[in-house]
Amino acid sequence: MTWLTSLGRYYILMTRTFSKPEKFSIYRKQIIKEIENVGLGSLGIVAIISLFMGAVITIQSAFGFESPWIPLYAVGVASRDSIILEFSPTIVSLILAGKVGGNIASEIGTMRVTEQIDALEIMGVNPSGYLILPKIIAAVFINPFLIIISMFLGLFGGYVAGIFTHAVTSYEYIYGIQYDFRPFNVSYALIKTVVFAFIITSVSAYHGYYTQGGALEVGRSSTKAVVYSSIIILLFNVLITQILLS
Amino acid sequence: MIEVKNISKEFAHKKVLKNISIKFEQGKANLIIGESGSGKTVLIKTMVGLFNPDEGQILFDNRDFTSMNYKEKKEIRKEIGMLFQGGALFDSQTVEENVIFPLSMFSEMSESEKRDRANFCLQRVNLVNANKLYPAEISGGMKKRVAIARAIAMNPKYLFCDEPNSGLDPRTSILIDTLIKEITEEFGITTIVITHDMNSVIEIGDNISFIYKGEKWWEGNKSEILKSDNKELNDFVYASKFMKRIKVGL
Numbered sequence A: 001m002t003w004l005t006s007l008g009r010y011y012i013l014m015t016r017t018f019s020k021p022e023k024f025s026i027y028r029k030q031i032i033k034e035i036e037n038v039g040l041g042s043l044g045i046v047a048i049i050s051l052f053m054g055a056v057i058t059i060q061s062a063f064g065f066e067s068p069w070i071p072l073y074a075v076g077v078a079s080r081d082s083i084i085l086e087f088s089p090t091i092v093s094l095i096l097a098g099k100v101g102g103n104i105a106s107e108i109g110t111m112r113v114t115e116q117i118d119a120l121e122i123m124g125v126n127p128s129g130y131l132i133l134p135k136i137i138a139a140v141f142i143n144p145f146l147i148i149i150s151m152f153l154g155l156f157g158g159y160v161a162g163i164f165t166h167a168v169t170s171y172e173y174i175y176g177i178q179y180d181f182r183p184f185n186v187s188y189a190l191i192k193t194v195v196f197a198f199i200i201t202s203v204s205a206y207h208g209y210y211t212q213g214g215a216l217e218v219g220r221s222s223t224k225a226v227v228y229s230s231i232i233i234l235l236f237n238v239l240i241t242q243i244l245l246s
Numbered sequence B: 001m002i003e004v005k006n007i008s009k010e011f012a013h014k015k016v017l018k019n020i021s022i023k024f025e026q027g028k029a030n031l032i033i034g035e036s037g038s039g040k041t042v043l044i045k046t047m048v049g050l051f052n053p054d055e056g057q058i059l060f061d062n063r064d065f066t067s068m069n070y071k072e073k074k075e076i077r078k079e080i081g082m083l084f085q086g087g088a089l090f091d092s093q094t095v096e097e098n099v100i101f102p103l104s105m106f107s108e109m110s111e112s113e114k115r116d117r118a119n120f121c122l123q124r125v126n127l128v129n130a131n132k133l134y135p136a137e138i139s140g141g142m143k144k145r146v147a148i149a150r151a152i153a154m155n156p157k158y159l160f161c162d163e164p165n166s167g168l169d170p171r172t173s174i175l176i177d178t179l180i181k182e183i184t185e186e187f188g189i190t191t192i193v194i195t196h197d198m199n200s201v202i203e204i205g206d207n208i209s210f211i212y213k214g215e216k217w218w219e220g221n222k223s224e225i226l227k228s229d230n231k232e233l234n235d236f237v238y239a240s241k242f243m244k245r246i247k248v249g250l
Ligand SMILES: Nc1ncnc2c1ncn2[C@@H]1O[C@H](COP(=O)(O)OP(=O)(O)OP(=O)(O)O)[C@@H](O)[C@H]1O
Pocket: B011, B016, B034, B035, B036, B037, B038, B039, B040, B041, B042, B043, B085
């Protein structure tokens, strides 16, 4: 199938997904459930990765700045910018594409091949609305919080690593992360996060929804979901950066 | 009444349904029988719109389903209860939640009314004390019965059952057949049942359509089917030693 047909099918699926829900109370319940799934379920992995990557980013920055001409607080500045601009919004979103995206595709794919989606359809429920919309809303809502937590933990990991390796002093690091701080960078990161959250959930749901066959194909859809949502995230990363930062 | 007129359907150049026309009457159990792979499941899935027919018309009480848009089809579907061959229960929901689901979606019942209704339906399929279990924790026959309970929860006008008693023991099987027949007559439902089971055919077959290689080969009722001289039908009906013995007795 050409990418154009896929794009068309994706578009049709999204228009169905965003049509008026049958019953708001049920959708509300689903959204809360998905927020728990996507948000709380990913908190652990986001925290661990952010702490360790923050540490490494700081150590690497310090390693690169071993010059008498560069003030030590630059380590803080560099860590902060790497974490806020790129690591937390993009890398953590890519990790979430693997975790959440794979999960969504296999859940919806399994429902497809076991006729659960047909069963919804026959009841007169709009299956894409019922299954996909709550996931998109939940991720678009909760991912920014995850990313903000990731930013703080990344900076904290950097702080701890910087102090322990004597790469930087506590005073300089904290001075550095505040130096010339631009709130717009955080907005930029959160805009990316929201777009990526939409990509992860909708692209993965698409791959799950159009699964054909059995358990084997569900696995394949899940892999495709991760690969495609990651690639699309990377493309949009360039696009959004070009639009917002240049 | 549901009327199927000249329905044809092919998958990748393989003709699965060939010009099928059948009238399914209200208040009666309309049976579809035929060999495995003859196209029975495809026929009823086409009737409810899960597949689009290549040709032909489907009329639900004279409302032309085939020419409806998605929204209009959705309205008709709220009047349909369907039991899938594989059950198609929602894995993430308990037995009780599965039966309650359509009620929550489309009725204004209170929580306790919904639970009562679900329990009532589960009792009718002889399934008690399984409310809190998940589909993965119950047997195949139990799944089938939950699926039937879910299909009848909304008091459907049209009931489609794809092999309701495959995988059930003889006693439960009869219970399900009797239940289907009872509610069909009691509520004037247009019921369509796919079955392989000759026992069900004799028990509840008001109208029987025999599908052979995608064609409607024969139709009649339960007394006619035993006396028919149609070769393919007889091969199907009298495949077992048990049925052959019955034939000798006739
Ligand atoms: N989605 C599909 N795509 C392609 N071919 C299909 C599809 N569904 C069914 N078929 C084909 O249609 C034919 C009829 O299948 P169907 O499921 O209707 O059989 P059946 O009469 O219900 O058999 P059984 O009693 O075993 O359930 C089979 O040859 C099958 O391979």
